[in-house]
Amino acid sequence: IYSDVHSELGWSKPVRSSSILESPPRCASPFSRARLPRPFHRGLRKRAIAVLSMASFSSACRFLARRLSGASGVRRSLCSGAAGVPREDVAGYHIGGGPSFMRGMVFWEPNKPLTIEEFHMPRPKAGEVLIRTKACGVCHSDLHVIKGELPFSSPCVVGHEITGEVVEHGPHTDREIINRFPIGTHVVGAFIMPCGNCSFCVKGQEDLCEAFFAYNRAKGTLYDGETRLFLRSNGKPVYMYSMGGLAEYCVVPANGLATLPSSLPYTESAILGCAVFTAYGAMRHAADVRAGDAVAVIGIGGVGSSCLQIARAFGASEIIAVDVQDEKLNNAKMLGATHTINAKKEDVIEKIKALILTLFYSFCVFPDNVCDLKTRVCFKIHQEMGISSAYNACIFVFQEITGGMGVDVAIEALGKPLTFAQCTKSVRDGGKAVMIGLAAAGSVGEIDINRLVRRQVKIIGSYGARARQDLPEVVKLAERGVFNLQNTVSRKCKFEEAGSAYDDLDRGQIVGRAVVEIM
Ligand SMILES: [Zn+2]
Ligand SMILES: [Zn+2]
Structure with a gap:
């Protein structure tokens, strides 16, 4: 374990105490209180346990990275903690052999055109999932933000009606979530992404989630008060309207996702997450x-x-x-x-x-x-x-x-x-x-x-619905053919055309719904 930790962390000095080296404990547990030299045992025990837990954490991370790269070609260059992400880590993060950055559609200020910007690859945290975005609906709520009618933190990436493919889970994400949404799963995202823990979520009223309104709608962040989006050019943060869906990748709290069966197409199904x-x-x-x-x-x-x-x-x-x-x-x-x-x-x-x-x-x-x-x-x-x-x-x-x-x-x-x-x-x-x-x-x-x-x-x-109970029901109805998705989605456009799609929506020229096809 020691040598593992040593090489993992690249320490120059051995972490072992010379007293342990001189008198190795003979019992099964090297940290047994009785076997460690009395004067040192408290501090050593503490330190050894810290080293041990770091060792298991880092090996767990390497295990996860191996699993991810084996399953879908996703690799993480650095092992991240659950807390805030240091800037240099953000820059170093990439998806195996491929992109370390992505493009997103940014709203800067009211009535100014949206621009496409490059971002460092967003990194999910615990309980969150990184999605390769396939489609994003063009909704009036975004338009309200773009026109300055609904105040929102800016610059931000708009778009909140997505489908996509799971490419990664945040570190320390619950095993059940990983099992529910394995790498490669097709998913649809609800625009209200419930925290799952606030008083409303506990009562099942996820459409009133306090964290969603306090952090996402009020500050443009996820529920640790931080955005997942940083510009590639200067590392500056960009806020997220819901998950910031008009981008090639987005981070979504797993509570806001439902599995999309293969019978349902990515583009038309995007509208399930907001309109439907x-x-x-x-x-x-x-x-x-x-x-x-x-x-x-x-x-x-x-x-x-x-x-x-x-x-x-x-x-x-x-x-x-x-x-x-x-x-x-x-x-x-x-x-x-x-x-x-x-x-x-x-x-x-x-x-x-x-x-x-x-x-x-x-x-x-x-x-x-x-x-x-x-x-x-x-x-x-x-x-x-x-x-x-x-x-x-x-x-x-x-x-x-x-x-x-x-x-x-x-x-x-x-x-x-x-x-x-x-x-x-x-x-x-x-x-x-x-x-x-x-x-x-x-x-x-x-x-x-x-x-x-x-x-x-x-x-x-009425605002949205209750993601964990309702989104799977919506998907089921769609699967049964209750929604004529083809007829509701009246226009499909390319990522670069998203800005003009919002212009047309503003002019009332979109009969049902426009959907941006991303990748
Ligand atoms: Zn919407
Ligand atoms: Zn909540």
Whole structure:
């Protein structure tokens, strides 16, 4: 053991005490208290144990390095500790025979173009996994950061919706994690990467993880308060929006990962980690959608498209898609929408109420073109209540009867005050208005307090989902073909084109979701 430690650490002086050399202990354990010379034994014992533990640590590291290089060609030039990484170590770190650096897409300041920069190869710490990124989705949350609408530490690498391949585990990572995600595993990453230890994580509410918000969202780091990204040119730190997914490699806490079966493609599956994940959290936990529910989704982008498909999978009977672009609404029909409303051409709330009304009353004797609102109750009301004409009866019905009508669940996926109001007004009495669209910082939504109180409207915020319980479920649904991933991913682009993809997203030119293919 001594010679092993000696050569491992490159010490110039022998660490052995001359007194031990002169009188070697005869018992099985060289550190037995009884056998060591009395005057020295305390200090020696301490030192010897320290040397022993260093020896086992360094040999464990070498063992791990051998395992990694044998399994996937990954080699680490230096053995790192779990604590902070010295700068020279960062520079010396490389992936066997190959890269010691990588490229990442950096956001510098609001409304300045993203640039591609070279980084030292990021190093995972305990409980973390190094991923070779294969694909990263182009999401509105990144855009909010890029436009300066959501304050975030900069410079930072954006991108938080990834798939990739496991290439390394951080030192001292739990054996169970290594077994769950062996080298070479295809994985998908959730944008909320739960710490697993805070009071919310312990309760299973990983979507509220304190560490994620306190460190990642507030400081742009992982949960030891440090980033894993350092520029190759000058070693300066660059922050991470979630895992900093728009890069050739990224470090992800293992709690934020799920295995991606080989039947699911890297590119299309990237959206499982944010768009679909967020939609699942909203439909499953916030809205608790049940079979037979009427659901309206306002804003049919990446998340909204996923909401439609989950509503269909959960058995919703009416699924109403609301957007301002006919192209998105046509796409919505393929993803499960039973009705569509173009908010530029029609009054969203009136149309939703009218649609719901037709579910309850379908005995109108007039052909559709007689009744503008197509509520089909006008004739009966006209006869029974003596209202002058069927049309006026229709208006009456609309105003009087539909007051408490609406969908069971309305989802707002845009984050705008106008659509916030539409969402709260389109639910029935006791219905759930679920907000999942992030707004510009400081945005305020309005609500009629008396209706909220008397009609027991529930307004529920929902952010992401619970990675360890929900992400595997999302993957299972995808495997069963619940999501039309091909239809939701409307554009694939190269790493170099990521900046222009965000520009197009900003201009509303991306119908579903754009995904950047990285390696
Ligand atoms: Zn996102
Ligand atoms: Zn937590």
